[in-house]
Amino acid sequence: MSYFNATVYRIVPKKSYRIVRGCPGCGRKTGYCNSGNFRVNANKSRIDVWLIYRCEKCSHTYNLTIYERIRPAEMEREEYLHFLQNDARTAIRYGTDKTLFSKNKAEIDWEEISYDISPVGQVSTADNVIVIENPYELRLRTDKVLAEILRVTRSRVRQMVKEKKLEIPQNFLGIRAEITLLEGEIRDE
Numbered sequence: 001m002s003y004f005n006a007t008v009y010r011i012v013p014k015k016s017y018r019i020v021r022g023c024p025g026c027g028r029k030t031g032y033c034n035s036g037n038f039r040v041n042a043n044k045s046r047i048d049v050w051l052i053y054r055c056e057k058c059s060h061t062y063n064l065t066i067y068e069r070i071r072p073a074e075m076e077r078e079e080y081l082h083f084l085q086n087d088a089r090t091a092i093r094y095g096t097d098k099t100l101f102s103k104n105k106a107e108i109d110w111e112e113i114s115y116d117i118s119p120v121g122q123v124s125t126a127d128n129v130i131v132i133e134n135p136y137e138l139r140l141r142t143d144k145v146l147a148e149i150l151r152v153t154r155s156r157v158r159q160m161v162k163e164k165k166l167e168i169p170q171n172f173l174g175i176r177a178e179i180t181l182l183e184g185e186i187r188d189e
Contacts, residue, residue, distance in 0.1 A: 008131040009149055010120045011138060011173070016095025018109040019053055025060035031109060032062050034095040038083040039063060047072055049083050051094050064104050066094055096136055110139045117148055128181040134173045142168050146179055 016034035023030045032053040039050045047070055050063035066083075067075065082090040094100055101108050115138060123131060132145060143161075146168065147154045160166050167180040 004128045005122045005124060006129045006131050006178075007119050008121050008123055008133060009117050010133045010135070011115050011117050011140065011145065013096050013136055013138065014114040014116055016092055017101065018112045019062065019064075019101070020107045020109045021062065023055045023058065023060050025055060025058035030058075031056045031112070034091055035061075036088055036091045037086045038066075038091070040080075040083050043069075045071060047075065047080075049075075051091060062106075064094075064100065064106060066100065098137060113138055115140075117145065127178075130179045130181065132173060132177045132179065134175055134177070137175060138173070140173050142170060142173050142177055142179070145173060 019032040020029055021032060022028065023032075032055055035052045035054045037052045039048075039052055041048045041050075047067060048065075049067040050065055053062045053064055054060070055062075072080070079090070098108070117132075120133070130146070130149065132142075132149075134140070143154050143157045146166075147157045150157065157166075157168075161168055164182055166182055169177065169179070
């Protein structure tokens with residue numbers, strides 16, 4: 001049995017997710033962007049932490065709850081200091097945490113997500129495949145991402161599927177997708 005070296009690509013958002021919600025200042029639904037700032041509030045022996053989002057039109061704020069009424073001992077000291085210092089990496093980490101948005105019932109604007117695709121290594125596989133990791137579970141079409149990786153148009157990718165040069169298992173990426181190359185290496189024609 002022969003083995004192939006498959007290139008593994010990882011998709012990572014370039015910035016925090018944008019929220020779509022009704023703005024009291026604008027009187028309609030607008031986009032809210034991560035301000036990169038945290039609000040930390042202590043009430044007796046409990047702490048609340050929010051990530052502050054701002055309306056793109058009027059700068060009205062929305063606080064995305066990270067921690068609510070927790071004891072200081074339940075939070076790592078280093079993380080607490082990151083909140084107090086408005087650490088940019090921490091703001092992006094929480095600004096791309098889907099479970100946090102779900103917990104807050106915040107609607108992510110999936111149409112406005114910018115991302116990077118980069119090769120992160122190789123794995124040995126029994127089939128000739130391209131592996132795409134999507135750890136942030138961005139809602140992206142598989143053919144769109146594959147077209148970016150192969151540097152061809154989406155219509156060319158669809159044509160390659162019809163010609164049985166590659167096999168795409170699903171329309172949208174999950175956490176991990178393996179695209180099978182049915183005819184050796186795919187080259188830009």
